[in-house]
Amino acid sequence: GAGVSQSPSNKVTEKGKDVELRCDPISGHTALYWYRQSLGQGLEFLIYFQGNSAPDKSGLPSDRFSAERTGGSVSTLTIQRTQQEDSAVYLCASSFRPSSGNTIYFGEGSWLTVV
């Protein structure tokens, strides 16, 4: 597709359940980011992937969060044993190159509500 594609667009889950969020970056983009925006907050960096390099997981808020990127393209963000504070919009972004000076392009986001 032309843009970053995310699914599901909306997810309501019960506290304690696991969820998976998917991101398909722009074709040819080697860098992939996950950000999170909680209600009333800014964009919080979660994790970054670049090619076959080890991902930068420094933004993941707890060990309940994990992400993988298969084949250098599609990425899945997994949240285990969801908590109400995990409710947020999860935004995936990609860029052509990972360095500063390159614009990152966002998907529409996956809106997660934990009840």
Added chain:
Amino acid sequence: DQQVKQNSPSLSVQEGRISILNCDYTNSMFDYFLWYKKYPAEGPTFLISISSIKDKNEDGRFTVFLNKSAKHLSLHIVPSQPGDSAVYFCAASASGTYKYIFGTGTRLKVLA
């Protein structure tokens, strides 16, 4: 430690007037800055960028100004239109890094 700050959570401007959105940063290593616009229930969309080698970049109605000594940048929208009503985020990164640090956003409302 909030490295990128947008101290005005909201701003209202009359249609046709100038909107000025401000952003301050603390990390002197930041040398590339981006502005994004976000409508409700949509992802952020890229608006305009500026490198630290410049102090101004213009694209149509949008102009970004960078004051490196003050660690301050601003986005000017002129003339403002009702369709500009959105949340605006500034973001910064440093050479050799890939991580973009975002501000908390400013909600702009352009009144018709």
